[in-house]
Amino acid sequence: MSRTRADSGRPELLDADQEERVRAVLALGGVPYADLQDGVQQVRLRLLERLERGGEPPRNVSAWVAVVASNLAMDWHRSVRRRRRLEERLGALRNVAGEGDGGEETRVRALAVARALERLPDAQRQVVVLRFHADLSVRQIAGELGVPEGTVKSRLHAAVRSLRTVLHDVEAV
Amino acid sequence: MGHKDNGAAGEGGSRPVEDPLMYVLTDEPVPEEKSRDAAFMRDYRAAGEDVALLRADLDRIGQALCRESVAQDLGEGGVMIPAVTSRVRRRWALVVAAAVVVSAGIVVAGGVRGGGQGEGSPPGAALTEVGQLACAEVVAEGTVVDTEPEDDAVKVTLVVDRYYKPERGERTYSFSAPQREAESWTGSKLLVLVPQPDSGTPSVFKEGEPAPPGAAADEATDALVWGRGFVTKWLEESLGKPCPVDH
Secondary structure, eight states: OOOOOEETTEEOSOOHHHHHHHHHHHHHHTOOHHHHHHHHHHHHHHHHHHHHTTOOOOSSHHHHHHHHHHHHHHHHHTSTHHHHHHHHHHHGGGGTTTTSSSHHHHHHHHHHHHHHHHHSOHHHHHHHIIIIISOOOHHHHHHHHTSOHHHHHHHHHHHHHHHHHHHHHHHHO | OOSOOTTOOSTTOOOOOOSHHHHHHHTOOOOHHHHTOHHHHHHHHHHHHHHHHHHHHHHHHHHHHHOHHHHHTTTSOOOEEOOOOHHHHHHHHHHHHHOOOOOOOSSTTTTTTTOOOSTTOOTTTTOOHHHHHHTEEEEEEEEEEEEEEOSSSEEEEEEEEEEEESSOEESEEEEEESOGGGGGOTTOEEEEEEEOTTSOOOEEEETTSBOOTTOOTTSOSBHHHHHHHHHHHHHHHHTTOOOOSOO
8 A cells, every 4th residue: 555755854745645545535435527626636635634633644555545535525425516416427437446356236236336325324324335446444434533343343244234235136146 | 145234333342243244354263163053163164255246356456446547538438238137137127126116306207197197297298118118228227326416407326127218328327307306316226218419308117106097906006016027018019110200
C-alpha cells in the first residue's frame, strides 16, 4: 500500500494510489463522477487541516483518507441530489465489465450489486466499502469511526447478507 | 444456509462469532471443532466465494464510476438482460403459490377484462384480451425500486425480473403511472402492461392487491398472479397482431 512521500520536509498530501482509492470510495459511497474531484479536494483539505493544527500525520494515511472519504460520501448521499443522480450512476455501469473479465454475466451481477449497494442504509454501505474496497479490518473501521467492533460486525453482516441475496438471485437468472 | 446467522447482534452488539459468514467477514480463523463440521464448512466456503465476488464487483463498480469515458456516456441506457430462464420461472411458480392475496392496482386491467368500465377507461378498454396485449408496447414484471413525481403522474422504475414483451430489455424499466398512489409503490412486485403511445394508460397488477372485478371464481385472487396468468394465456396469440386502436 502506498504511503505519503516526503517532500521538502513535508509529506505529499495524497499520492496517486491514495487519490485513486479516495475517488473509488467516494464513488462507491454515492458521489457522482462530476463531484469526485471536489470530494478528493475535500479529503486533501481535511488532511491539510489536521497537519496545520500541528497534529501528527495519520499513522496509516490510506486508511485515514478512506474513512474521511466514506464520511464525505455519507454526507453527500444524504443530500437531495442523490435521487436525481441515481439513474445516471447506474447507467454508467453498463460498461462495468467491459475492461475486465466475465462478460455479460459479470456485468449484470455488478450492476445488481451496485443497485443493492445504493439501497443499503448509509452506515452499512460505509462499512462494506471500507472493509472490502479499502481493505480495512473490522478493528480499524471501528477505531476510525469511533464505534464498537460489534457494531461494525453487525452492520457488515447485515449488509453482506443483503448483497448475497442479490448475488444468488442474479445467479439464478 | 445450514447455520443460523447468529453472529450478527443488533447495533452495538458483540455476540461471539458463530456463523460461517461472520468468520469470513472478520478473517477470524475457524476453530478446530467447527472445521470438522461438514455443513458449517460448506457454508463457510460458500460465504467466502460470495465475499470474493463482492470484493471483485466493488472494484469493478468503483473503477467504472471513476472513469471519465463512462461518465460521459451517461444516460444512453442500461444493461441488457436476458429473459428469465425456466429455472427462475419455477421459482416464481413457488412464489405464486405462496402469494398472499389483498387489493388492487391502477387501471387494474379495467380494460383487460374487456369491460370498458366507465368514463375513466383507457382508449383500449374495450379491447379483447388479445387486443390488449397486441397494443402493449412493453409487458414486464419486477420490483419497484424508485418512484418520482412528474407533472400529472408518477415515474415508476422497476428492476425487471422478466420481460414478456419484448422478450429482452434493460435491467431497469420506467413507466409513467397516472395515479399519485404510485408514489408508495417502492418495494412492491408488479406486472405492467404499457400500451403503445396514445393507445391507453398502463395496466398494473400489483402483488397483494385483489384480482380485477369479474375474475372467474377458479382464477387467482391476487392481482399479480392473475395478471401473470392473463399474460401467459393470451400473449402468444397476440404476437404479430396489429393493435386495433385508432391512434
